Amino acid sequence: MRLSGDPVPLLLPPDAPRSEIFRVRRELGLDRTLPVQYGVFLVNALRGDFGRSIHFREPAFAVVRGYLGATAELGLTAFLLAAFVAVPVGLLSAVKRNSAIDHIAMGVALVGQSAPTFFLGILFILLLSLKADLFPTGGRGDWTHLALPALTLGAFAMASIARLTRSAVLEVLRADYIRTARAKGVAEWRVVVKHTLKNAALPIVTITGLQLGTLLGGAVVTETVFAWPGIGRLAIQSIYNRDYPIVQCAVFLSAIVFIVINFVIDLLYGVLDPRARP
Amino acid sequence: MRMTVGAPSSLLRPPTESSGLAAPAPKSRRAARLATMGLAFVLVLGGVAVAAPWLAPHDPTRQALRERLTRPTLEAADGRARFLGTDHLGRDVLSRVIYGARVSLVVGVAAVMVGGALGATLGIAAGFRGGLADSVIMTLADAQLAFPFILLAIGIIAVLGPSFPTLIVVIGLSGWVTYARLLRSQVLGLRSREFVEAIHALGGSVGRVVACHILPNVLSSLVVVATLELARAIVLEATLSFLGLGVQPPTPSWGGMIHEGREYLDTAWWISTFPGLVLMLTSIVVSRTGDWLRDLLDPTLRGE
Numbered sequence A: 001m002r003l004s005g006d007p008v009p010l011l012l013p014p015d016a017p018r019s020e021i022f023r024v025r026r027e028l029g030l031d032r033t034l035p036v037q038y039g040v041f042l043v044n045a046l047r048g049d050f051g052r053s054i055h056f057r058e059p060a061f062a063v064v065r066g067y068l069g070a071t072a073e074l075g076l077t078a079f080l081l082a083a084f085v086a087v088p089v090g091l092l093s094a095v096k097r098n099s100a101i102d103h104i105a106m107g108v109a110l111v112g113q114s115a116p117t118f119f120l121g122i123l124f125i126l127l128l129s130l131k132a133d134l135f136p137t138g139g140r141g142d143w144t145h146l147a148l149p150a151l152t153l154g155a156f157a158m159a160s161i162a163r164l165t166r167s168a169v170l171e172v173l174r175a176d177y178i179r180t181a182r183a184k185g186v187a188e189w190r191v192v193v194k195h196t197l198k199n200a201a202l203p204i205v206t207i208t209g210l211q212l213g214t215l216l217g218g219a220v221v222t223e224t225v226f227a228w229p230g231i232g233r234l235a236i237q238s239i240y241n242r243d244y245p246i247v248q249c250a251v252f253l254s255a256i257v258f259i260v261i262n263f264v265i266d267l268l269y270g271v272l273d274p275r276a277r278p
Numbered sequence B: 001m002r003m004t005v006g007a008p009s010s011l012l013r014p015p016t017e018s019s020g021l022a023a024p025a026p027k028s029r030r031a032a033r034l035a036t037m038g039l040a041f042v043l044v045l046g047g048v049a050v051a052a053p054w055l056a057p058h059d060p061t062r063q064a065l066r067e068r069l070t071r072p073t074l075e076a077a078d079g080r081a082r083f084l085g086t087d088h089l090g091r092d093v094l095s096r097v098i099y100g101a102r103v104s105l106v107v108g109v110a111a112v113m114v115g116g117a118l119g120a121t122l123g124i125a126a127g128f129r130g131g132l133a134d135s136v137i138m139t140l141a142d143a144q145l146a147f148p149f150i151l152l153a154i155g156i157i158a159v160l161g162p163s164f165p166t167l168i169v170v171i172g173l174s175g176w177v178t179y180a181r182l183l184r185s186q187v188l189g190l191r192s193r194e195f196v197e198a199i200h201a202l203g204g205s206v207g208r209v210v211a212c213h214i215l216p217n218v219l220s221s222l223v224v225v226a227t228l229e230l231a232r233a234i235v236l237e238a239t240l241s242f243l244g245l246g247v248q249p250p251t252p253s254w255g256g257m258i259h260e261g262r263e264y265l266d267t268a269w270w271i272s273t274f275p276g277l278v279l280m281l282t283s284i285v286v287s288r289t290g291d292w293l294r295d296l297l298d299p300t301l302r303g304e
Helices: A018-027 A034-046 A060-095 A100-114 A117-131 A143-173 A176-183 A188-225 A231-240 A244-272 B025-050 B093-129 B131-145 B149-160 B164-173 B176-191 B194-201 B206-242 B254-262 B270-297
Strands: none
Touching (some): A060 A100, A060 A231, A060 A244, A100 A143, A100 B270, A117 A143, A117 B206, A117 B270, A143 A188, A188 A231, A188 A244, A188 B149, A231 B149, A244 B149, B025 B093, B025 B270, B093 B131, B093 B164, B093 B176, B093 B206, B093 B254, B093 B270, B131 B176, B149 B164, B149 B206, B164 B206, B176 B206, B194 B206, B206 B254, B254 B270
16 A cells, blocks of 8 residues: 555645655655565554554544545445345245246346446436436535435345345245145245245345445445545545555554454354254 | 355355156257257347457447437438438447447457456365365355445546556456355265376376366356356346446447437437347346356256
8 A cells, every 4th residue: 555656745745845855754654665665554553543544644443434425425325225125026926936026036036146336326426416416416414415426335245145036935945844844735925934044144134244244345436426425435435645644544444344244144143053053 | 155145146046947748858959949048149130249340330439429319211312312310429329239249259258268267266276275264264254245346446447547458357246255155065966086086196186186177167157157157247237337337438338338328318318228239138048048058057056
């Protein structure tokens, strides 16, 4: 991260004397060797100190924390939207297999899974903001500001979850215990909701959790498209500003969030599937 | 952790329901037909990329400020119409889309080859050496899958500066894990088989085992993975170019064009929309072709 160039000339006027450049460099700790700089970074990061932002002249962690809320809001909305739309759609698709609903839903899901996130965002802006004038084109505010970015960010997750739910449910519907349940006269909706969905939950939870992680990466692109003031956009802008402490802090926090999510999913396995308990 | 984090999305595709008693023949015939159509599309796109200088009606980088933001039209002013309009510098959008296919395919194919070569080498090494090398390589793979790659790509490109080779290497790096896993599992399955030991006993090298017995076995799986990876590489290139970290102007690339047109969405929707639609179509067709090839060549690859 620090190899990309010297931030000091960007900070000082072009006619600054060399002695001034060296002074600022020493102040920022950039005159030390790279392994030393990395060691200092690690030790400080563990104490929650990511250094001072070169651009904002504030502690990096404080700056990033200020943007965290916006990303959390966007990410969680996108995730809930994806999960609460995709699971019922996938279930319906599986139960009404080969019907028109199934074909349409899976067709849309396929497009959603293959379409590049950023172009989806552009299309939404073009069609729903500029042509239809239903939503603002960017920025953060009330729920109308949130709708398009959340839909864009959630599209891929939604498509993946819907497809996997469908196949997981189909798999379970073939099982013997479903036939038994039907044979003993259990109502069809009970078969679907109680016997099927419960048994299909494991793969659905897995992919849903995985998608929560990919949302973090997608946030970088979506926030840039919609000018959403979150850490993804902050990271991109900080790269342009060569503001390393901010980039390091943002990436570090994303990694931690990702690890925590994976850990929670592993724990959920034990709750959902007694066989997976140690 | 390995199981939960694993699976790149392309391989996580759910198994399409096996039709039980029904004969699989009509389904695979359909897959074959669709896969052929998908490959034809890729070939046509490749042809367009190669023949760009002859197909493009205008010079893709020539600016004509007097004709800037021309609407798409069928009327020819000077004998050659601006079918898809012009951008904010008066450059012909159709010509730029045609030239953009070059960037997408060159970067995409090169990245797939880099990723494939690296992944295959590491996978074979992990499988044959076992022990520490295996643990290190597979832990590295898990670590990479556990992290949103776009952040890593942005970081690397920010360090090295955007250029064609950097772009190819970074996108290639993003895809090595799938190949490594495929080859490692294949090697593990074959390593202790008697004929492999016989080759060793007769003085055959590891290279011979790999070239004559392992690669032929995984060839069809490799083709499937490479096709799915190609779709991903093309989209990743466009995404990075869109963020300003990929192909630099004035070289026309689809992602870069979408970025340039973004500021003019209100007045000149065509600048972003046409390259975007072509990109979306390419991505969908290529990844579907991968799925069909998988149904056709290697049903065992489905799901995890």
